[in-house]
Amino acid sequence: MKHVNLYLLKAMDYYPCNMEEAIQSIQYALSYNDQNPHTLLLAGRMYAEIFQDQGEAIKYYEDALAADMDAVKVYPYLIDAYLETGEFEKAERLIDFAMKIKALEKSIIVSKKIKWLEMQGEFAKASKLLDLLRLELYDNDWKSWLEETEARLKSKKEITKKWKKKLSM
Numbered sequence: 680m681k682h683v684n685l686y687l688l689k690a691m692d693y694y695p696c697n698m699e700e701a702i703q704s705i706q707y708a709l710s711y712n713d714q715n716p717h718t719l720l721l722a723g724r725m726y727a728e729i730f731q732d733q734g735e736a737i738k739y740y741e742d743a744l745a746a747d748m749d750a751v752k753v754y755p756y757l758i759d760a761y762l763e764t765g766e767f768e769k770a771e772r773l774i775d776f777a778m779k780i781k782a783l784e785k786s787i788i789v790s791k792k793i794k795w796l797e798m799q800g801e802f803a804k805a806s807k808l809l810d811l812l813r814l815e816l817y818d819n820d821w822k823s824w825l826e827e828t829e830a831r832l833k834s835k836k837e838i839t840k841k842w843k844k845k846l847s848m
Contacts (some may be wrong), residue, residue, distance in 0.1 A: 685779075685793075686711055686718075687715065687717055687721070688704070689708075690708055690718075691721060695729065698705070698729060701725070702725065702793070705718065705722050705725065711721060714742075714746040715745070715746070716746045716752070717752075719740070720740065720743045720752060720753050720756065723736040723756060727756065727760060733763050736760050737764065740756055741757065742833050744757065751780060751783045751784075753768045754773065754777040754780070755788070758770050758773050758774055758791040759791065762775065762795060767798065769794065770791070770795055774795060778792075790812065790824070791810060793809055796808065797835070800839070802847060809825035812825070
């Protein structure tokens, strides 16, 4: 519990239901310790999810990892922020790095890689990785995500095939 302080706990309790109190608590927590990775992660999430400011969120996420590279909860959020801002090379490098971290849940990172491949238009590769992910899962928590992603990738492959036919005529 080396990274926990009272203001961080309050911010976590308030977020996202009571944003005024959550923001005030996160500001206090940052003034108490501006290198706490959990505080920086929550601040980044606020910027990304509430204020829709991915650029500012990225700064907080990167600061969190600079403070503690083992802050495994940060990686999925930073990868998503990179993807949403079109920083695909950074996302790819972070995905590759995160896959080597033992304490990190690999299924989450693989799902980010599938999203990255989909955004690159690599639908067949994303589908293959989706099949590999299926083999790695041991519960049904991912079932709806897998089904939705599979249907979306299949649809995109079909659309791409139709467009290639039309353009080749």
